[in-house]
Amino acid sequence: MxxxxxxxxxxxxxxxxxxxxxxxxxxxxxxxxxxxxxxxxxxxxxxxxxxxxxxxxxxxxxxxxxxxxxxxxxxxxxxxxxxxxxxxxxxxxxxxxxxxxxxxxxxxxxxxxxxxxxxxxxxxxxxxxxxxxxxxxxxxxxxxxxxxxxxxxxxxxxxxxxxxxxxxxxxxxxxxxxxxxxxxxxxxxxxxxxxxxxxxxxxxxxxxxxxxHADRSDRQQRLEAVIDRALVDGGTILIPAFSLGRTQELLYEIEGILHRKSLQAEQRQGPADDSLAALDWSRLPVILDSPLAQRITRAYAELHEYWNCEARQRVGEGRDPLGFGQLVCVDTHGKHQQVVNYLKSTGRPAIVIAGNGMCSGGRIVNYLKAMLGDPRHEVVFVGYQAKGTPGAVIQANEGAEGFVQVDLDGRMHEVRAKTRTVTGYSGxxxxxxxxxxxxxxxxxxxxxxxxxxxxxxxxxxxxxxxxxxxxxxxxxxxxxx
Known part of the structure; x- marks a missing residue:
């Protein structure tokens, strides 16, 4: 040899x-x-x-x-x-x-x-x-x-x-x-x-x-547009995401959207002139429901010296891209079930990021069980859905009309919630x-x-x-x- x-x-x-x-x-x-x-x-x-x-x-x-x-x-x-x-x-x-x-x-x-x-x-x-x-x-x-x-x-x-x-x-x-x-x-x-x-x-x-890959330069703008449209219906936006990498990218980009919305609200003069402008993003909770994702996100924050220049600049400006004020972290299973029930019953607008990324397990499944049947809600995919996974079945419903069901934990659930895919998040x-x-x-x-x-x-x-x-x-x- x-x-x-x-x-x-x-x-x-x-x-x-x-x-x-x-x-x-x-x-x-x-x-x-x-x-x-x-x-x-x-x-x-x-x-x-x-x-x-x-x-x-x-x-x-x-x-x-x-x-x-x-x-x-x-x-x-x-x-x-x-x-x-x-x-x-x-x-x-x-x-x-x-x-x-x-x-x-x-x-x-x-x-x-x-x-x-x-x-x-x-x-x-x-x-x-x-x-x-x-x-x-x-x-x-x-x-x-x-x-x-x-x-x-x-x-x-x-x-x-x-x-x-x-x-x-x-x-x-x-x-x-x-x-x-x-x-x-x-x-x-x-x-x-x-x-x-x-x-x-x-x-x-x-x-x-x-x-x-599709062009990645405007993916944050596309994510913002999807969230804007979903909020008009007053429902919950469910984003299945893996705990490592994708979740931290999403939090960073959502913080950027919230920061820009805050600046726009301060600059806006007079009453809002359309329904999107009237939405109060400052009160929108961003719920991170994954104990592992929370631990990894804390580690990411501590390792900010390894971020790129633009991301480190945010920290230097006093911003907390992975721990902003509207971020709500759900740790215990009891709190998780309370949040699921609250969002299902109240219809309060919220963004939920939960694992796993293909909807084949983890806490996202409980949200899907509770909310897939309600057209007010929206499932937003930001990652690849492998063939045969529940995520792939739900994603296939995007833009479709008719009767669609997905198997979650051995029981069929009707998909009436809207579905959207935001491309540009491949790692x-x-x-x-x-x-x-x-x-x-x-x-x-x-x-x-x-x-x-x-x-x-x-x-x-x-x-x-x-x-x-x-x-x-x-x-x-x-x-x-």
Whole structure:
């Protein structure tokens, strides 16, 4: 075997389960991500399955970001005996225990003693690494590997990993880059991703390798317009959203809308001249009903030094983009049920953000059960709804007329509430972004490995990248494991 070499333990059959091993020599390796296969990619019982590969010689686990399809198999890795460092960015080091604790309670055990013991081990192994600084992770018999984390723009703390591998008497070093998940431009909180300066081998995600995203520049305006229209009916706006990433983006953008509405109200002279202007946004409660989302949002707020310049400027102006005055946080299940009943019975306008993002579980389901049958209310989707999920069924009702039902917890519910989709909230780079990342390095890769995508997305992205390299007179080997 020629080194460095790759083996893949996930992230090749679809868009989940990222887990890649970089072999430095016959006995030494690094593991980049240790994710759980989810949805159609997952075999029955996979969340409880053993790790499935030999962990001997793995010197470090490097985490690109803390979504479960990149970290969800860490319990299995630890159960197999791994006790090496878990290397990640400084924001990820703060977020990772929150995500793993929630997943452990839901999928393995809620016993407090077991949870505490598990978290104590995880936190003992986590090593936070600053962005943009080289860190030596392996050195044995003249073989050395350093890594550097660069911002990936996908999630707070998300990174792509540059691995610089040196062998005795061999110059230059080998540079292997793992993209992790790359973000789309225009994220309101995060700094934009920049292509690597150099890559000999690039392991590249391909989630949206076969499509281009809609324009994101006016998504806040579109969200505001949807909320404006919904408020005319005096109902509740239900926004299903995952706790990590999407919820924080929504809160940030809603705070921006509320701030602008407040300034407009101060400047307006005389009585309002239309129904939209008459709506009092200053009294509109924004309800965040997810204990995990609240914990993650607090962590995001504490990590504001990692936000982009515009977002940090808001903080400097004395604003609290993730903890504004109209934000109401619902923690206990008892309070959750009270809020559901109150909004159902009073019809008071409100915005509710609750998990999960595809309406297949979590607290959003209780809101849907209570309000889907009432046309005053509106369900607003800001994320992808996987085929077969309740969210996809409800979303398909957008603009439709007639009798539609959705199965929620084994019971059919009629969909009379309005539905809307606000595009532009994808957390992943599209085909153009992925191709740009691959082809804009100062030193172009000789080899690209496409992972983390459906077969059609990988094939389309391979063709686009190959054309780009041909246009500049460079050859590249593009493989799909």
């Amino acid at each position: 020629e080194f460095p070499a790759l083996s893949h333990h996930g992230g090749t059959r679809g868009v989940t389960g990222s887990c890649h091993q970089l072999h430095l020599d016959a006995t030494t390796s690094l593991l980049i991500d240790c994710g759980l296969e989810q949805g159609a990619d997952a075999a029955p019982g996979s969340e409880f399955a053993p790790i499935g590969f030999d962990i001997a010689g793995i010197k470090a686990l490097i985490i690109t970001h803390v979504h479960l399809d990149h970290v969800g198999r860490i319990p299995a890795l630890l159960a197999a005996g791994y006790r090496g460092p878990i290397l990640c960015s400084e924001p990820s080091a703060k977020l990772l225990p929150l995500v793993l604790e929630d997943a452990y309670k839901l999928g393995i055990s809620a016993d407090p003693t077991q949870v505490d013991r598990y978290l104590a081990l995880v936190e003992r192994l986590i090593v936070a690494i600053p962005f943009e600084q080289w860190h030596l992770v392996a050195e044995q018999e003249g073989v050395a590997c350093s890594i550097r984390l660069q911002r990936a723009g996908h999630l707070l703390g998300s990174a792509y990993v540059e691995c610089d591998v040196r062998y005795p008497g061999v110059e230059p070093s080998s540079r292997v880059v793992f993209s992790g998940d790359l973000g789309a431009p225009g994220n309101p909180l995060l700094r934009a991703v920049k292509p690597p300066e150099r890559a000999d081998i690039l392991i590249l995600e391909s989630t949206y390798g076969d499509r281009l 992943h780079a599209d085909q153009a972004g992925l191709a740009c990342f691959a082809s804009n390095a100062t030193q172009l890769p000789a080899s690209i490995v496409l992972v983390h995508g459906a077969a059609a997305a990988k094939a389309a992205l391979r063709n686009v990248i190959a054309r780009r390299f041909e246009q500049v007179g460079r050859s590249v080997a593009i493989s799909i494991p």
